[in-house]
Amino acid sequence: MAPKTPIKNEPIDLSKQKGCTPERNPITPVKIIDRPQPDPWTPTTNLKILVSAASPDMRDREKKKELFRPIENSEQSDTPDSLQYDIVDDSTVDEFEKQRPSRKQKSLGLLCQKFLARYPNYPLSTEKTTISLDEVASILGVERRRIYDIVNVLESLQLVSRVAKNQYCWHGRHNLSQTLKMLQEAGELQYGELMTSQFKEQDLEYKFGERKKETIPDSQDRPLLDFSEPDCTSASANSRKDKSLRIMSQKFVMLFLVSKTKIVTLDVAAKILIEETQDTVDHSKFKTKVRRLYDIANVLTSLGLIKKVHVTEERGRKPAFKWIGPVEFPERTDELRGHSPTSDPLPETQRGACAQYQTSATGNQRFTRHASFNSAQPCEAARRKVNSEPNSPRQERQACIVNSDENCSKMINLAAVCRQKIEEDTGNKACDTETILSSAKNSNISLPFSLLPVPGDSDFCVNPLPQAVFPMVQADVPSFSLPNGISSQASHPSTPAASKTENGKPTLVPNQPFLCFPSSSLFMLCGGLQENNLSEPLPAAGDLGNRSAEAQAPVPPTACQKRSSHKCSSPSAPVDEEPAAKKQVLEHSDLPLSLVVPKKPSESPKAESSPGSGCSAAVHLEINRPDLASPAAPEVANKEPTKPLDCQEKEKQSQNKDPDEPPPENEHISKENGNQPFQPQYLYVQPTAGLSSFNFLFSANQAPGAISLAANQLPSLSVPCVMVPSAALASFPLVCSPSFSNPLSSVPDGSFSAAASTNFSVSSLASTTPVFISTTGVVTPKVSPAPSVDPQQPAHPALHLSPVLTRSCSAVKLDSSVCMGHPVTLLKLQQPSSAPLTPKSIRPAHHEAFFKTPGSLGDPVAWKKNEGNQTRNASSVQRRLEISSTSPD
DNA sequence: GCTTCCCGCCACGGT
């Protein structure tokens, strides 16, 4: 994977990087593409030697060049000129000077993106990627010191762990949600109280300080979560007193996680984080802290967890960051599954959800923090264990934990949360360009994904089906209520053995937002996941269980999680430890509290009511930017659901109308952002008498890309619809789709149409098997809800529709070994984002995915592979996008 | 003029 350092003096080969964009480098004479890296030299050596040898000048250039390369790859056209620097070599320094990377180009955020781009978001558990700091530093053309900054932050989130001197192990995002969850819990303990009450910033500031002292006694110095490797002897080393950056990073993240508004200003954060918070914060100290926070924020931004915003207060505009990562972490949902095998969870859930969905979710209990949390070790250990022992039982364990009640409550909560979120989002959307709406529409295709720049874009993710699906069903709908077994099974194809527990329960699809419409017979199924959103949603295989219930997905921003699907085996296992914990997360949605209280009313979620004004005032989001790919989108999706469909539609339309995006632009964006994940949404129509067994799904919204495409296409008839056995639906999360297709975008992808149609395979599944019939291939590109089936699962193959729906995922079966021994279905997301707009890209893949039936899935692998490529590309695209989007910030 | 944050000095701790 690692790109090798280009040979010095060699004309720079822009293309080298994966994402190479040929267009960009006109000059490079060198063979563009994958040149096999010049091997002999390790990247490091090259650089080192050259650099050291070179005159300062040269050195400088070299560095710059290095920097650029990655950038180029990642960025699209951002730096139009950058290309030229190639020339520089031979020609003139001047040129180089011109080209000389600006400060921005050398920013830590960008560097981090480059760094992340080198590794898959969701590496297969089997592959252990080790990171050599020296090598990376040389490759990226920066000093090692900078790499430390990045790595420390990544380490705080467990994306990497230190293995040895100069060596880190890349874990990817498999554990991210777990980590965040833990941080959230820890944060709640520490800061939670604060959050409960509303404070003004000032208050918060104080309180935080005080609180902190109280609550955080021990943890101060120690990382909240100590992910350091226990096994490694290095424990001591790890313990190195400080690592303040790591600690700070964790605390910083915690603040977001406990914040109602998910917005934290640097000032407040700095104050809070300042070590014991002296009352009198030393100014210089404060200043230093803020600097550090910028460093951390840059990395987190690169990870797609936060984005920069501004909070306007009386005093003025203050820099702040908004959490755009996953908010809800699926808790061991598996538990849910495990419960009442006999009873039908769904119905209850539905009802509960429906009923409560208006009420705030209160069901959750606060969990107690795990002891392990602080110590972290357990987690780490667990994680490791998992890695080493794929088959570990942990899942089972988790499964037990949750009660059905909990499940119900969770679901309810989720529903409530979603609703709230939606509302909030709605309010915000006006402000936020990011809002899902737009994305949903398609108009902004590009928008969403930016969030998650999944830098490393995983090649593909494996998703354990079980997790994926979270059926929120309405009570009303009969069709949904499936026998538990069925539903559950469907959802959990992947984990046969352990799955038992899992099977029982409905799973949530993290990615998808679910909404229930109270009464209607119509349901929206949303599939989109944004990649932006955090990858974390993905439940690692191990995580599966945990997550399911909580399903972050539904939750707000993250609702659309990106590749949630992936998961695989991973290490997430450690998470298990906290089975019980439920998150308060849900609660968050309810209250608008924010650490930082934006003065502006609008900002608060409440603002929702007044969409336009609110947002703008308080938070200055980069609203208009089409490109923003902010993660927000997902949220948006959620919000709408609450409203009646029509309303939603209207909203959407209105949103959509946000006309800012001219199609062309979009395209442009899309290109960059291509990946934008859209959430595919489908309208579910209750079966009428005759067809009781089948459900029809109509795609509610178009692929984002669609819009752009629309022109070409005829709106046509092509109504994509899918007929599915009700049972099959059970496995899907119901979404209330926030986004309705708006007329505009709605044109189902005409372009697509041709193909789609046919592709359904009725698979072997026979009656149970869900059949998708599409008149047109509409599904949004990403969306395709492909039912993934676990081939292996003997018993209920049909059911395995899985959650995949959200994206067009291809289902691939992984080796059990990989996935903790359970058969796992790999879902590969098509990169929604990647595909974006261009019709061409979109089509096929999605199409395919969409229609896949379990039976068809048969050759998932192949499929996966194909997609894999796409994915990669997409990822790169995303990165680019992100970069572009974020950088400007 | 303020915000953002790059850069690299330098110290700490281990070997």
Next chain:
DNA sequence: ACCGTGGCGGGAAGC
């Protein structure tokens, strides 16, 4: 003494 780490803050780019 050397090296890996990483705290820290000067000062400049960017706005």
